[in-house]
Amino acid sequence: MDEPKRDVVLIAGHDSSERLLARAAIEQIGLDAIEVESGAEAVVSFVSDAPSLVVLDMDMPDGDGLHACEELRGRRGSEHTPILVMTRNGDLESVTRAFDAGATDFIVKPVNWALLVHRVRYLLRSSHAFDALHASQGQLATAQRLARLGSWDWDVATGVMRWSPEVRQIFGARSGGDMQLEDLLDLVHHEDRPIVREWFRSAALGNFAADLDYRCMRADGEELTIHQQAEAVAGEGIEPGRISGFLQDITDRKKSEERIRELAYYDVLTGLPNRRFFKESLERAMRHSRRSGKPLGLLFLDLDRFKMINDTLGHEAGDMLLKEAGDRLHMCVRSSDYVASARNDKMQSAISRLGGDEFTLILRDLDDAQDAGRIASRILERFAQPFQIEGREVFTSTSIGVAIHPIDGNDVDTLLRNADAAMYHAKDRGRNNFQFYTDAMNVKALRRLDIENNLRRAIQRGELSVVYQPKRDTVSGLVNSVEALVRWDNAELGKVRPAEFIQVAEESGLIVTIGEWILRTACAQQRSWMDAGFDPVVMSVNLSSYQIRAQRFAELLAGVLQETGAEPRHVELEITESAIMRYEDLSIRTLGELKQIGVRLALDDFGTGYSSLSYLKRFPIDALKIDRAFVSDVTTDPDDAAITRAIVAMAKNLGLYVIAEGVETEEQEAFLRETGCDGMQGFRIGAPVPAEQAVSFLRKAD
Structure with missing residues (x-):
């Protein structure tokens, strides 16, 4: 040392x-x-x-x-x-x-x-x-300089204040002699000035809080937040002779605290209150409703087709759409639909973003439930106008669920759950509408939840099965193809309709796993029939839009074909018009990869969607399936008959194989045969049956 x-x-x-x-x-x-x-x-x-x-x-x-x-x-x-x-x-x-x-x-x-x-x-x-x-x-x-801290001393009798150099530096004040209390008050923000004046008045009488936060304006116009602490110095009487204290510039700390609060309570993308803030706000609004006796409305909104827009145009465009949607919602609410935050006296928006493309609106002091309906209608009108995103017009609508407190729920979770159920009902009714909650919706929502929960374990429990419906060639009169259709039998729910559980599977994303299982099962069955000596038939398997979007689907298909031994030329994938057009660029690329593998591609439910000649020429389609909606009335409705003839003629001109589905009567079969339809499918041809029964319509190889 x-x-x-x-x-x-x-x-x-x-x-x-x-x-x-x-x-x-x-x-x-x-x-x-x-x-x-x-x-x-x-x-x-x-x-x-x-x-x-x-x-x-x-x-x-x-x-x-x-x-x-x-x-x-x-x-x-x-x-x-x-x-x-x-x-x-x-x-x-x-x-x-x-x-x-x-x-x-x-x-x-x-x-x-x-x-x-x-x-x-x-x-x-x-x-x-x-x-x-x-x-x-x-x-x-x-x-003190680093901590933005300075001291002061106030003579109560004379009003003279002595500021340390650090105080002057904080306020950007000129150097000089003693100051008066009014010099400090002149710097205080006008909204906080009465509070600070009262603080000093009480301090002069010996009654004051030890600390105080208030806003000040520097000489250069910058707004500061000041934290002040002080103590009394005894005078000759019972009242203090001097007040000595310090003040600190806590502007940066306050900004940091506000930023932390924003991250905790606000959505980063849109700046709207998040789920946490929303639930606290809804709780306060419900307390207000109970005190005032006026009902409260909760709107639960979900943007229609948002996932398609997000996947097609990219996540940046999707983010811009969410911001614009939040702005439009602001235009639709009333001044009374704003709720005060417990942490901030400023009024906060009743609009919240719960996550994804889901928004909520809290509507206070309703005269009746129809007030909520009128605001929902206003929102639908606003959303009918196109959004300008990256220089292009983007159209989206919204589905709205409406729940009313106290009728539809006395606590936050119940009211939110019921508004959510009403929103799903609006989607089921075709989207772009609003629905009030009813008890029946809750039953439906619980049913959907049960389906999803059980569906997640359906494969491992062995509850799913595949049945096969024949397709008959009109010219040869022979079954040349079968369509693999999934069925579900659950111990708790019983036999669940495909239309019910397939929708839940798509909405939950389970369709990708289930679709792969169906594909593997169907390909293995096709190979099994051939190994048993039956003539080869084409195995048709439905392909969801979610599977098209899944990464490396073509690679997955190639692996399944190799694993099962099924030949690509004996496998056909059926894809709906809406699935292709929803992700057009991705569909072109994916369908091209599938054709390179050698499988057939069929366009399902043709006539119900875009039905455009231009996309039929761009996509590598082998076959068209006429939707059952046209086939069912083809012998009684001239319009359906004309549409069916036009589809068949168009398919022939494009070199496509055309098949009608939903054929149930002899008259329908005769009409389609006369029209030149290549194939037919429906209960007239054969009902879906398990694999062991399907051999009845298969032919043994010579």
């Missing part, structure tokens, strides 16, 4: 014997000494050696000692260095001249060297204490 630096004493005088005696006395107490014999040399040595103390002979010739004292004291860095002068004249005038020149203390000649030693020790101790205090004050000032 380094030894502490020893103090150095500079001794300046023309009498060498005095210098020698002074040096001996000083070194005896463990100090270092430097001798010079003139005032000029003393100045030079002071600069180069930086002594801790100077012993200066004032009686050097030509007033050299006095001049040296003045010059030393005037140098930068010497303001606090002790200067002990030796003088022969102890009279008041001589001592006064020495002090005026900058001396710290004096000693009269002839010098009592023991006394000089005590004087030196005292001066050095005082100097070190002063240096420590000065350093501490400097550190405090630095700390």
